[in-house]
Amino acid sequence: MSLLGTPPRADARFLRRVPWEVFAITLAIGVISVGNLASASRVAHAPVWISQIAWLGIGLSVALVSLSADYRMLHLVAWPFYALVILLLVAVELHGQTVMGAQRWLVLGPLRLQPSELAKLAVVFVLARFYHEEGEKAGGYTLLELWKPAVIIAIPFVLILHQPDLGTASMMAAIAGTMVLASRVRWKALATIALTGLLVAVAAWFFVLHDYQKKRVLTFLDPEADVLGSGYHANQSMIAVGSGQWAGKGWAQGTQTQLSFLPEQHTDFVFSVFAEEWGFRGAIVLLGLYLALCLVGLRIAAQARERQGAFLAIGAVAFLFWHVFVNIGMVSGLLPVVGVTLPLMSYGGSSAVTVLTSIGLLANVGTRSERPGRGGFA
Structure with a gap:
């Protein structure tokens, strides 16, 4: 099969190989997202759900169209894309738009771009190329052999952390770390990395984290210490999640949402809206x-x-898993509030398109996989 498309005679066979279940599940979550955002934005009279439909439509279209191009083409563009993202992150440092104390966005005419979201994809692309070229290491990677992946991760991580955006930087590190672990790392290297991570975390507490970020961690350790201050978001979210009980209060009937007690209810805390209205089930x-x-x-x-x-x-799965894990943990009080969105459910153009790109990439790999009984397709 050509890297640029599907041979005409292979169209039917190609379509049979597409893992349509990926798109079916994604569409189901997208429909839930639109309905949930319609409720979450009623009080603010901001119909963000309309914009979400547009972004989801754009993202799904890109994902479907990209199936015609073999994912192995990313081998050619991985490094250029990575370099472009680094330049965009540097541009954010120099000319980025500051919102609520964070300098994370570039305004390009009518577009408002968040390059840190693209950095997650760039790191996945480059690490996939790196491990493909390196091949499998007998016995696993040693600590010294991990210096290249470490540099690949560290450059965008530091730039994103400086914005400051601890949530996105942490997500990128978690996604990349999952890929590194999947490559097989020796136990001694893992122990050294774990110890180094602990020392870095201690140093970050004293020299890197801002006061508001420290307050989030302290609030997580003692949620009732400052209920009306730094712990307000987490407490209101837990009230919303708990008040949904088994069956929920019904669409647009959640009191925490409709009375505006729940903060950032269309982005970071969108799951709290859903849990209050639809309950545990x-x-x-x-x-x-x-x-x-x-x-x-x-x-x-x-x-x-x-x-x-x-x-x-693996990178695409890690992308989904860590965002869901951290966001659900964050809104339910199991993890500190770090500003991580819920894939496809939270409102945001850059986030929606990035998530759907990773899902399209997953489907692309699945279409060209070695599934038994489905026939070869090189």
Whole structure:
């Protein structure tokens, strides 16, 4: 098969190989997202759900169209894309728009771009190429052999952390770290990395974290220490999640949402809106959809034709898993509030398109995987 498209005679066979379950699950979450945002934005009289439909439509279209191009083409553009993202992050440092004390956005005419979201994809692309070229290491990677992945991760991590955007920097590190672990790392190297991470965390507390970020961690350790101050967001979110009980209060009937007690209810705390209105059973359905998407992704990674496809799929699954894990933990009081959005559910153009690009990439790898009984397709 050509890297640029599908041979005409292979159209039917190509379509049979597409993992349509990936798009079916994604569409289901997207529909839930639109309905949830319609409720979350009623009080503010800001119909963000209309914009969400547009962004989801754009992202899904890009994902579907990209199926015609073999994912192995990313081998050629991984480094140029990475370099472009680094330049955009530097541009944010020099000319970025500051909102609520954070300098994270570039305004390009009518577009408002958040390059830190693109950095997650750039790191996945480059690490997939790196591990494909390196090949499998007998016995696993030693600490010295990890210096190249460390540099690849560290450059965008430091630039994003300086914005400051601890949530996005942490997510990028978690996604990249998952890919590194999937490459097989020796136990001594893992122990050294863990110890180094602990020392870096201590140093970051004293020299890197801002006061408001420290307050979030302290509030997590003692949620009732400052209920009306730094702990307000977390406490209101937990009230919303808990008040939904088993069946929920119904669409647009959540008091925490409709009375505007719940902050950032269309972005970071969108799950709290959903849990209050649809209860525990609704939350289980939504989390089940995310779990199904991750399991399908792991199957695709296991059946990938070569290391590049496997690592791209692992990166896409890690992208979804860590965002869902941290966001749900954050809004339910199990993790500190770090400003991580819920994939496809939270409002945001850059976030929606980035997530759907990773899902399209996952489907692309799955279309060209070695699934038994479906026929070869090189």
